[in-house]
Structure formats: C-alpha cells, structure tokens
Amino acid sequence: MEIALRTPLIHSLPLSQHCGCNVWLKMESSQPTGSFKLRSAEKICCYYAERGATAFISSSGGNAGIAVAHSGRKLGLPVTVVVPESTSARAKQLIEQEGASLIVHGKVWSEANDYAQSLATDEVIYLHPFDHPLLWEGISTIVDEVISCGLKPDAVILSVGGGSMLSGIAQGLEKHQIGYIPVYAVETHGTASLNASLNAGKLVRLDKVSGIATTLAASQVCENAFNVASRLDVRSMLVSDQEALNACRRFLDDHRVLTEPACGVSLSLLYDHKIRFTHADNVLVIVCGGASVTLEGIAG
Ligand SMILES: *Cc1c(COP(=O)(O)O)cnc(C)c1O
Helix, strand or coil: CCCCCCCCEEECHHHHHHHCCEEEEEEHHHCCCCECHHHHHHHHHHHHHHCCCCEEEECCCCHHHHHHHHHHHHHCCCEEEEECCCCCHHHHHHHHHCCCEEEECCCCHHHHHHHHHHCCCCCEEEECCCCCHHHHHHHHHHHHHHHHCCCCCCEEEEECCCCHHHHHHHHHHHHCCCCCCCEEEEEEHHHCHHHHHHHHCCCCCCCCCCCCCHHHCCCCCCHHHHHHHHHCCEEEEEECHHHHHHHHHHHHHHHCCCCCHHHHHHHHHHHCCCCCCCCCCEEEEEECECCCCCHHHHCC
16 A cells, blocks of 8 residues: 655755755655655554554654554554644644544653553554654655656755654665765754764753754654764754744745745755855755644744
8 A cells, every 4th residue: 555655856946046056855745744754654554554553652743643643544543642732733633633543641742652652562553753763764765766766966955853864864875875975964953952962972862952843852863863973974954943934934935835844944054055065966855844834833
C-alpha cells in the first residue's frame, strides 16, 4: 500500500534569482499530512503491521503523531496519540480528524511520552517521534527521489528538531555516495539542541526550549543525529523566530504554499542570504512542511 507520496522536486525561480544559484525544493509539504513525517511513519507502521501489530501509540502532538494517525487509518489499525496539555487545539483536531484516539496527559512531552510507552504491549506498538532507524530509512527515500530525477545536489538545507530528518537525509546521501556534500542543519535560537551538542562536543540536553518553532522543540537530538553531524560535513545554523516567520510569508507569496516556522528556518537561510553559493551550485532545500500552521498563525 502506498501511504507517503513521491513529492515534486521544483526548481525555484524566485529563490534561484534571489540567491544567484540553482535552488531546488523537495516539496514534502505536498504529503497528504503536510510533512515528511509520513515517510517515516509509513515505514515503521508497515514494518510492525507485517509482523502482527494490532495498534499503534504515538506521543507526538505534532506532525509525527498526525502521520502515525494517518498511516494507521490507511492500514486499518487503531492509533492512540498521547499529547501533553501544551498541544494546540489545531493539532488535536488534526489527530482526531484522522480517526485516532486522543489522550491528553502531562504538562510536557516527556510526561506524555512516558505514559504512551507504559501503554505498549507486544502487539500494541509504541512509536518514538524521531529516534528509530526505521524512521530514518523512510526519510532517506527523499534522496532516492532527488537522485532519480537526475539532480546531484552540491548542498542540502534542512531543519533540525529531534534529528530524524538529518539522520534520514544523511543515510540517503551516503547511500548515493554523496555523503561529502555540506548539509546545513537549521534550528532557531530557542530550539538549538543540535547546536548545543556540537558546541559541547557531546550530546547535551537543553534546560528549556522556547519560541515559535514548536515542531523543532526537542530538548535533545537523537544520538544518531549527533554522530552524523560529527562524521559528515554538517554545518549548524541558527536563525531567529522572526526570520523563520518572514521566510514562511515570502515562501507563501513565491510558491503559494503555507509552511510551519519549523520549515521557515531552512528557507530563511536563502531569503536572508545566510550562506553564499556560486552560480553553478545546485542547492537542495527540504521543504519539510508542517500541518499545524494557519494563515493567521504566520500573520504579522
Ligand atoms: C519533524 C519536523 C521537523 C524536524 O525534524 P526532526 O526529524 O525532528 O529533526 C521539521 N519540520 C517539520 C515540518 C517536521 O514535521
């Protein structure tokens, strides 16, 4: 069964002209649930469904939870999503729209996550939102598709929350023997968990996360993301909430697509000329998307 779709790869004329290079957009915003998380959710849900899973439990009130809810519905298996009290009404609505049962538990994600894990059995499978090799394998298909379009990127720009995207893209690049290209890994100042770990030279946990990019608000990246960032040419970049928002607005005008600030952080590297490329460079941006965004939410 096909759950995640093959997404468009668009040569962005406005961004290419703005940056003086070739900017390519991998439109994960076009996935049925609005983000690349459907690739990882499909991979892991199908894996366990084939091995006798009877239900799934997710602890993500964001795009991961929505993607698991969608995958379960397509597979005909019930999904429970445990979310903390801080989860937005919009996110809850999207999860319930997919037919999943919603449980609100705990003040913060870690409390919801502990509870979700406690509900798991041999057949009722708990799914972590970002830390599992099957999730990364699902995401690596983004690179397969780019390569099959005949594009060999000179650089990649992507957003970092818990690090599944970084892990999956790195896996894809290495699979296609281009693991040496620079990967710009973007966070906001308030969610800079990868940046903090790279500065410390070891995996560290942030005391607090803050700001508008709630989808990126993992206090610690997964160990694999840290290892990838240490091994490959991964360049940690930080932008402000305002820059992320501005990028979402400009992207909406340029490409008529609404994205979360979690995606705006990557776009802002280009809109705000944070990196320079040459005319010949092919720069791939993972337009990671995001479901819990509304026009009002990015209005200034
Ligand atoms: C999950 C997500 C991210 C961050 O990805 P990680 O794998 O957690 O680093 C960024 N943008 C969107 C839209 C997401 O859903």
